[in-house]
Amino acid sequence: DWAIPMYGFIMPVLVVITTTTNMFIMVVLSQKHLRTPTNFILLAMALTDLLTGWTAIPWFLFYYTLGGYIAYDDAGISENWCKLHMILNEILPSMFHTTTMWLTVFLAIQRYVYVCVPNSIHQYCTPRTTKLCTVSIFLFSASTYVPDLFGRYRMVSPIIVNGTSINRCYQCYADWLSHLFGYQMYDVITLFVRGAIHFTPCALLLIFTRKLAQTIKAAEVRKRSWATESMFDRRGSSVSPRCSSSSSGRSMYATNRMLAVICTVFFLLEIPAGVLYGLQIMEYVLNLPQDWLPVNFINRFLIIRTLAIIISSPIQFFIYCSMSEQFRLTARQLFTSRLLFVAQSILPRDEAQATFHGGKRYSLILVDVETFEAKRKQSAARRGLLAKASDAFMERSEIR
Structure with a gap:
């Protein structure tokens, strides 16, 4: 009851909005004067968010918007769409979203270096290091889904319903899994790996975002204490060195505050997925019956999670526009x-x-x-x- 309106009508609109905002973010952040290591990570995050929506929307349009589910009930599904379902609905969107998660963690760690260990900036926060880490994160995220590409596949098998042959799409396992450790053990391992890949960045985000929040709070205290001091010398003819340093400090403070908000929002949007993974792991660990969680409950959780992932890009665009003066000015400079x-x-x-x-x-x-x-x-x-x-x-x- 939720899938058709959410996936069929709301999701295409959200993907259009996400595409527009992400492409605009990429254009702004690719400007020469904004090419910093931090902005390179933000640009990579915008790209992976864009690819998350683009890889998922073909299946949503075919199955939910154009009524593919009706044809599936009446005549079945073609072999091509059956094989594409796993790639377009599961592997590629999840892979790009996993990349976004770890890029967000990398962003938080980089800001931690800037704030807490500035002497290590030249070693860990150079453009070359940032690009290498970004590519490594993408390769790591892709490697976690390689077993799914070779361990599972979809195939069409006809069944007879009221004297009519209907093609149904079934999930199958590769033969090598049965010889290695079995299908059920493969599902358990996959679930725990997915949970670890999800919970680890969330835990790291919580730690480093908390550190950033503490730093921002300390900066606010210093800012209030400096508010009563004069920022110009007695002659008023030139700006003192203290003012120049304070201006740079305000820029660093504003950047830290914006990135802390981005990390916090991303962390909050991942809560539905974390709850679902936790419940599924609990089911395996405690050996609970498979029907202890209603199917509708799980499906609605998945729908909420998917919408939260897609809607995160417009939220980030709003954060950039409201908290980054250079982003606003660069956007204006384009027009x-x-x-x-x-x-x-x-x-x-x-x-x-x-x-x-x-x-x-x-x-x-x-x-x-x-x-x-x-x-x-x-x-x-x-x-x-x-x-x-x-x-x-x-x-x-x-x-x-």
């Missing part, structure tokens, strides 16, 4: 010329990110022209007031 690229010096702790810009000790940031002009006018007005005050002081001195 307007009211923005400027300004060179900004890079502190030693941020030099690892500068390697994407040829190892230079500056980076390009976008600023709003209107904001830039307003600040320039304020600075000019301040200099004018200082000049008038200086002239008045000189006149008094001459009179005396």
